[in-house]
Amino acid sequence: MKIILNNRVLFKSLRSFNDIGFVPTMGSIHEGHLSLIDRSNRTCKKTIVSIFVNPKQFNSRKDYRNYPINIKKDIKILKKTKKVDFLYIPKFKNIYDNDKKSNIKISKKDKILCAKYRKGHFEGVLDVMERLNNLINPKKIFMGKKDYQQYFLIKKYLKNKYKTTVIPCKTIRDENKIALSSRNNHLDLNAIKKASFLSKSLIKLKKNLANNKKIKQNLRTKMKYLEKFLKIKIEYLELRSIKNLKISNTISGSRLFIAYYIDNVRLIDNF
Ligand code: AMP
Numbered sequence: 001m002k003i004i005l006n007n008r009v010l011f012k013s014l015r016s017f018n019d020i021g022f023v024p025t026m027g028s029i030h031e032g033h034l035s036l037i038d039r040s041n042r043t044c045k046k047t048i049v050s051i052f053v054n055p056k057q058f059n060s061r062k063d064y065r066n067y068p069i070n071i072k073k074d075i076k077i078l079k080k081t082k083k084v085d086f087l088y089i090p091k092f093k094n095i096y097d098n099d100k101k102s103n104i105k106i107s108k109k110d111k112i113l114c115a116k117y118r119k120g121h122f123e124g125v126l127d128v129m130e131r132l133n134n135l136i137n138p139k140k141i142f143m144g145k146k147d148y149q150q151y152f153l154i155k156k157y158l159k160n161k162y163k164t165t166v167i168p169c170k171t172i173r174d175e176n177k178i179a180l181s182s183r184n185n186h187l188d189l190n191a192i193k194k195a196s197f198l199s200k201s202l203i204k205l206k207k208n209l210a211n212n213k214k215i216k217q218n219l220r221t222k223m224k225y226l227e228k229f230l231k232i233k234i235e236y237l238e239l240r241s242i243k244n245l246k247i248s249n250t251i252s253g254s255r256l257f258i259a260y261y262i263d264n265v266r267l268i269d270n271f
Helices: 007-014 031-043 061-066 071-081 092-096 113-117 121-136 145-159 182-186 189-209 215-230
Strands: 002-004 020-025 046-051 086-088 140-144 165-169 233-241 254-262 265-270
Touching: 002 007, 007 086, 007 121, 020 031, 020 121, 031 046, 031 071, 031 140, 031 165, 046 071, 046 121, 092 121, 113 121, 113 145, 113 233, 113 254, 121 145, 140 145, 145 165, 145 254, 145 265, 182 265, 189 215, 189 254, 189 265, 215 233, 215 254
Parallel strands: 002 086, 020 046, 020 140, 046 086, 140 165
Antiparallel strands: 233 254, 254 265
């Protein structure tokens, strides 16, 4: 695994390859990231992973400053997989230097779910993904369905401008059914119990909703119950079509999307 710390080395290292699989991350590597790497390794000739905590996609400075970082541990884990050919760890200036300001806008109809609650977040995500795509020029980008809206928007954005294909990969969960996330590092035991209860409860709810006509009403009731019982704040709990992310009234072809806060940690998931 070659560690790349600047763009000169990046271009030189990738020059002769045209079948590159790319796994963008913000580090604190976990099994979710490793599953994307495994998929890239099986699909593409070369796999490049990036670790870059992109300040421009954080709508809160505090959230950015608190984002868990552990580069040494990440390098060790990634090396051990023997599935990563290149690890790119750029600095801010490698991504944003001598480049024009972004004028990426999220359309009104896409200002739903996290785009509604995290102002400027996806504008920052699309901007950094376009820059990374231009620097690396991968054939395929592997992304987790855990962040489904992120996958959806990046795929739509890149499809119109580049040849790169964005591949969705399944969500990896722990034994408590909690979706793995770097932010889970901030959870204490009690918070983990709550997140586990919530995940199991939504998996069950989705099954029970299958033949139900009053889906919207059921979701509202469930949301209120979970908030009160677990003493958490739920930002949204919505059933949406996976094809276009429109609100859906049928379970088939749809997923339950949730964003919630446990002890000030914001988590998202979909079932
Ligand atoms: P992050 O480091 O959180 O920005 O995530 C980097 C990539 O890993 C994104 O494409 C995420 O959707 C994906 N990812 C994060 N958590 C998981 C998970 N539990 N299962 C599968 N993919 C994940």
